Amino acid sequence: MLSNFNHATRFDEFMRFALYDPQNGYYARGEQIFGRQGDFVTAPELSPLFGQTLGKALRDVLPRCNGVVYEFGAGTGQLACDILQTAGDLITQYNIVDVSAGLKPMQLAKLKALHGPEVVQKVHWLGELPDELRGVVLGNEVLDATPVRRFKWQSDGPLEAWVQHLNGELRWVWKPADPVLATAISDLQSAHGPWPEGYESEIAEQSTAWVKTMTERLNGLALMIDYGFHEAMYYHPTRSKGTLRATSRHTAHDDFLVKVGQQDLTAHVNFSAVYEALTSCNGELEGYAHQGEFLLAHGILELAQQQPDFTHPTRGALMRQHLNTLLNEADMGEAFKVICWSKGVNAEGTQLAQVFLDKDRSGDL
DSSP states (O other): OGGGGSSOEEHHHHHHHHHHOTTTSGGGGGGGGBSTTSSBOOHHHHOHHHHHHHHHHHTTTGGGGTTEEEEESOTTSHHHHHHHHHHGGGOSEEEEEOSOGGGHHHHHHHHHHHHOGGGGGTEEEESSOOSOEEEEEEEESOGGGSOOEEEEOOTTOOEEEEEEEETTEEEEEEEEOOHHHHHHHHHHHHHHOOOOTTOEEEEOHHHHHHHHHHHHHEEEEEEEEEEEEOHHHHTOTTOTBOSOEEEETTEEESOTTSSTTTSEEEOOEEHHHHHHHHHHTTOEEEEEEEHHHHHHHTTHHHHHHTSTTTTOTTTTHHHHHHHHHHHOTTTHHHHEEEEEEEESSOOTTSHHHHHHHHHOOGGGO
16 A cells, blocks of 8 residues: 555655545545544544434424435434434434445444334435435534645745655655745745744645535535634744644544554644635625534523433433533543534524524634
8 A cells, every 4th residue: 555655655645645545545434533533533433412412403404495305424324313303203314425335334323223114204314415405414524634735834835744655654755846836835924924934734725625515515504513723823933833733542642653544633623714715606604603603592401301311410420521522621622622614595584593693703713
């Protein structure tokens, strides 16, 4: 596999191969990457209350979107299970859009176990982005797994990271950034610097391109949840090593060029760039909020208190611990953000729109 990189390869192409190559990519490993026995746990696997609250939040939006849902990067299928639990009566079709076809058996088994075999009449699997997205588009931890271009700031000209197989191992090769990238880097430095010499970070061209394409095809509402910052925080001078990270067995580290296809590679989301991308395609921002604020406003505590064991001193302890992780500012509550936009559908008057009016942080963008 290392021979794929005998010639220098731009880092975003290396990252695409490492994550999405059908034979060797990380996501081709399927279900073994998820959960406590895998490499990471996402919010839906942490607690079913996460997806149930999202379903509750979408209830009065779904009729305006034909009752259709498109979920990207559905992972184990847990989020689909939980959204169907609280909004299934309003959902006419739930589409799972995932390039990792190997996850379908696990997703299907989980859906059937919770909702019965008849769930296949409502849930469909799509292997590529549809030409038209008439409905609600969902993505939890999708944008962070998009390949990024890595750069290094130098006063005599910015450099871009490439990867090459040299002397039996993969190594970084730094080359002068092409004129378009160099201009983008210089603009960021002017706006958010001064950066120290050797400052490293990322630009997620493919992420913003995906948001644009999706918004161009959207006739409905999009809701994305991920960890990240607005641009001034993302490119703050003190964040001198960027946000790129590798994750293996629940441990994050910065050895990005080892165990190709055997470890996750992600970068935080620049939500200001997402905002610019969606508005450039006539998307209308509905709101931007911290995950904890969003879940609390949509009644996650009320849902939790309806669970029979929630207040039990021992049986409810793990449930309360996971809920705290989802909501706490020191955990996922503030690190994760919720961004929502619409196109061709009026969300005014819905609970979702009202919550964003009350909790909106779009001024940061």
